[in-house]
Amino acid sequence: MPWYNGDYPPSYKNQPVHIREKATEIANEILKEDGDEGIAIATGLKKAREYFEEHPEEKPRDSNAD
Secondary structure: OOOOOOOOOHHHOOOOHHHHHHHHHHHHHHHHHHOOHHHHHHHHHHHHHHHHHHOHHHOOOOHHHO
């Protein structure tokens, strides 16, 4: 089941908003290709963290408020 409009996997609940949104975006794409929710959720979170490590300029300045 894809996640949209603020709906996201429960395991993303305690993540900062910018990570959660990017992870959800990535997980939805993986879900389209693979169909396995578990893999999509885990990979989405991992890739979102990697993305913001590689692109710190896209991380919100006030990320502590997330």
